[in-house]
Amino acid sequence: MLSDRRKNxxxxxxxxxxxxxxxxxxxxxxxxxxxxxxxxxxxxxxGEFVGLGNYFSALKDQYFMGSIKTTVIFSVIVVAIExxxxxxxxxxxxxxxxxxxxxxxxxxxxxxxxxxxxxLTWRLLLHSTLGVVNWFLSLLGIAGKAWLADNATALATVIxxxxxxxxxxxxxxxxxxxxxxxxxxxxxxxxxGASKWQSFKFITMPLMAPTFLVAILLRxxxxxxxxxxIYVLTKGGPGTSxxxxxxxxxKTAFTHLKTSxxxxxxxxxxxxxxxxxxxxxxxxxxxxxx
Amino acid sequence: MATVxxxxxxxIYPLSDDDxxxxxxxxxKKHEEEIEHEEKVNLQITDQxxxxxxxxxxxxxxxxxxxxxxxxxxGKSTTLRMIAGLETISEGELYIDGQxxxxxxxxxxxxxxxxxxxxxxxxMSVYDNLAFALKIRKTPxxxxxxxxxxxxxxxxxxxxxxxxxxxxxxxxxxxxxxxRAIVREPQVFLMDxxxxxxxxxxxxxxxxxxxxxxxxxxxTFIYVTHDQTEAMTLGDRIVIMKDGFIQQIGxxxxxxxxxANLFVAGFIGTPQMNFFKTELAEENGQYYVPLFGxxxxxxxxxxxxxxxKGIKPQExxxxxxxxxxxxCYEGGVEATVDVCEMMGSSLHIHTTIEDKEIVVIxxxxxxxxxxxxxxxxxxxxxxxxxxxxxxxFGLDEKNLF
Ligand SMILES: Nc1ncnc2c1ncn2[C@@H]1O[C@H](COP(=O)(O)OP(=O)(O)OP(=O)(O)O)[C@@H](O)[C@H]1O
Ligand SMILES: [Mg+2]
Numbered sequence: 001m002l003s004d005r006r007k008n009x010x011x012x013x014x015x016x017x018x019x020x021x022x023x024x025x026x027x028x029x030x031x032x033x034x035x036x037x038x039x040x041x042x043x044x045x046x047g048e049f050v051g052l053g054n055y056f057s058a059l060k061d062q063y064f065m066g067s068i069k070t071t072v073i074f075s076v077i078v079v080a081i082e083x084x085x086x087x088x089x090x091x092x093x094x095x096x097x098x099x100x101x102x103x104x105x106x107x108x109x110x111x112x113x114x115x116x117x118x119x120l121t122w123r124l125l126l127h128s129t130l131g132v133v134n135w136f137l138s139l140l141g142i143a144g145k146a147w148l149a150d151n152a153t154a155l156a157t158v159i160x161x162x163x164x165x166x167x168x169x170x171x172x173x174x175x176x177x178x179x180x181x182x183x184x185x186x187x188x189x190x191x192x193g194a195s196k197w198q199s200f201k202f203i204t205m206p207l208m209a210p211t212f213l214v215a216i217l218l219r220x221x222x223x224x225x226x227x228x229x230i231y232v233l234t235k236g237g238p239g240t241s242x243x244x245x246x247x248x249x250x251k252t253a254f255t256h257l258k259t260s261x262x263x264x265x266x267x268x269x270x271x272x273x274x275x276x277x278x279x280x281x282x283x284x285x286x287x288x289x290x
Numbered sequence: 291m292a293t294v295x296x297x298x299x300x301x302i303y304p305l306s307d308d309d310x311x312x313x314x315x316x317x318x319k320k321h322e323e324e325i326e327h328e329e330k331v332n333l334q335i336t337d338q339x340x341x342x343x344x345x346x347x348x349x350x351x352x353x354x355x356x357x358x359x360x361x362x363x364x365g366k367s368t369t370l371r372m373i374a375g376l377e378t379i380s381e382g383e384l385y386i387d388g389q390x391x392x393x394x395x396x397x398x399x400x401x402x403x404x405x406x407x408x409x410x411x412x413x414m415s416v417y418d419n420l421a422f423a424l425k426i427r428k429t430p431x432x433x434x435x436x437x438x439x440x441x442x443x444x445x446x447x448x449x450x451x452x453x454x455x456x457x458x459x460x461x462x463x464x465x466x467x468x469x470r471a472i473v474r475e476p477q478v479f480l481m482d483x484x485x486x487x488x489x490x491x492x493x494x495x496x497x498x499x500x501x502x503x504x505x506x507x508x509x510t511f512i513y514v515t516h517d518q519t520e521a522m523t524l525g526d527r528i529v530i531m532k533d534g535f536i537q538q539i540g541x542x543x544x545x546x547x548x549x550a551n552l553f554v555a556g557f558i559g560t561p562q563m564n565f566f567k568t569e570l571a572e573e574n575g576q577y578y579v580p581l582f583g584x585x586x587x588x589x590x591x592x593x594x595x596x597x598x599k600g601i602k603p604q605e606x607x608x609x610x611x612x613x614x615x616x617x618c619y620e621g622g623v624e625a626t627v628d629v630c631e632m633m634g635s636s637l638h639i640h641t642t643i644e645d646k647e648i649v650v651i652x653x654x655x656x657x658x659x660x661x662x663x664x665x666x667x668x669x670x671x672x673x674x675x676x677x678x679x680x681x682x683f684g685l686d687e688k689n690l691f
Contacts, residue, residue, distance in 0.1 A: 185410070185411050188410070188411065190395065191396050191397070202422070
């Protein structure tokens with residue numbers, strides 16, 4: 001017999017547990033199973049069992065590998081810029097600058113808009129003939145461009161927009177880290193003769209290191225899964241210049257209708273991301289215990 | 291050369307945003323309630339904030355050892371932190387070495403400090419904690435190593451050098467905090483209760499080390515403590531504070547034998563001085579203090595001062611230290627023993643005379659053999675005190691002499 005307490009716990013957990021199983025666990029297992037068959041939406045049934053065949057064919061697919069490369073480039077650049085600029089902004093907010101609260105709200109706004117709305121807004125802003133950006137550049141005597149349709153600028157433009165939206169996350173996490181740093185070591189350092197810069201180098205940086213790592217890793221994971229912004233802005237084009245892996249998987253499943261192969265690709269993506277999130281959670285756990 | 295001069299120093303901690311929201315009125319109300327319910331909180335709260343220290347005037351000579359003592363919350367740490375440059379000075383002037391340093395950042399004041407809360411660098415090993423100040427000054431590596439190891443040796447923390455502060459006990463952390471100050475040779479040492487977390491033996495040992503350190507480095511020390519033994523043994527001069535005000539500045543001898551007011555008299559010395567409300571009376575030109583039906587006459591030295599200062603007969607509080615009360619076998623006043631504490635070579639005898647408590651210290655070996663281990667509850671003894679050891683305080687709580 002269950003004790004009353006345990007029964008209560010079970011009753012309260014049940015609804016969310018059912019939700020999780022129905023929406024997460026079942027689809028996950030289903031797609032995992034799918035990845036070993038040759039399921040194709042053009043035909044009925046699961047197709048035949050092919051073992052790891054879908055995985056091998058995914059790894060041999062040059063478009064898939066290309067999309068992974070694009071994703072890596074996109075993620076690394078996006079996270080690097082967001083981290084550096086975001087940390088600079090966080091440092092600024094951590095001082096007693098005037099109008100801090102006002103600017104803080106502004107920095108936070110982009111985070112609250114859904115990526116689809118962000119994408120649509122920027123598509124309009126960047127429109128080659130009707131957009132505000134090109135109009136503004138023309139005032140300065142600079143020739144406008146079809147920013148998102150040009151092979152040379154498409155990826156950079158997407159990166160810019162993603163940074164514009166996601167930097168607030170970096171600012172928030174890093175600022176939270178800065179605010180929670182102990183004050184005493186800074187007093188001790190100033191007594192010990194350290195300059196502002198030395199305090200920053202010898203105290204702020206090492207004390208922030210775990211926060212840095214967690215912020216970067218978590219953001220890398222989300223950057224690696226970027227899909228909606230690409231879908232709205234470029235649909236992976238021009239050519240494959242902005243085709244990130246999530247978008248390519250979507251295309252494989254719902255344009256080429258190769259469901260099993262798409263499932264295999266998803267699991268390859270998962271395998272890439274698991275170690276990253278594992279390290280991040282380990283650091284978080286260490287920090288909370290320390 | 292490093293003199294430190296504090297001129298009319300005042301510290302007001304500004305109200306926090308929360309306090310401001312609550313409004314000044316709410317704050318005052320809370321303050322009054324506090325006074326009612328708790329022990330007296332005399333800190334002034336003005337519309338600018340909490341006044342933690344005021345009218346602080348002190349000239350500290352080069353190489354002097356100054357000890358700040360006072361009850362919790364009286365502003366000792368605040369004063370020290372202002373000297374260090376960690377707190378802004380709200381009013382007044384602070385000179386180090388004759389130079390006005392009100393606006394100089396701590397790093398330019400050439401001071402070392404032991405923090406009350408240690409303030410160790412959490413991410414550095416003990417070794418790096420000690421070495422930090424020297425590294426900043428670009429001291430050669432071998433000299434750093436020698437100094438760090440010497441300091442660790444003195445403080446008995448050599449075996450923890452590779453550990454992080456997190457893995458140390460409170461007492462060990464405190465020794466690291468001391469170590470961080472003693473590897474340096476600053477103009478002024480500031481120490482905020484540096485021995486508070488050590489056990490009795492270690493505390494004595496470290497006190498001796500501080501005396502040695504002083505002989506070796508020979509510079510100005512400003513030292514905060516709760517511990518009377520530390521204050522008395524270390525200080526050239528002692529500054530006694532209460533509620534942000536200085537009560538008395540003097541040598542250990544002066545503050546002990548000539549306390550400026552009732553507060554100092556009660557604060558310095560353990561067990562506490564005995565106090566009795568009585569009067570200073572006169573009969574044919576001779577002044578005396580009537581107590582328990584006995585007239586305690588003022589001695590010649592006191593009489594001289596009474597004449598000189600023109601002191602009139604008045605209501606007073608009389609104080610007498612437990613060690614100045616002697617047990618006699620004839621005359622004196624009869625007292626009943628309540629509790630008797632055996633302290634080793636001496637006895638602390640708590641007695642009552644006419645419902646008034648009076649504590650007496652007696653040297654065990656000077657007592658009759660059957661009483662050397664103490665008196666029993668209810669025993670009757672006779673107490674005697676001389677006129678020359680009496681401390682007299684007027685209604686304004688100031689020492690009459
Ligand atoms: N940052 C602050 N903001 C507001 N008030 C403060 C602040 N720091 C101290 N105070 C107040 O100033 C008064 C003096 O504090 P201080 O720390 O100097 O006392 P202290 O004599 O060192 O006490 P202790 O012996 O307990 O260390 C206290 O009443 C305290 O509440
Ligand atoms: Mg203090």
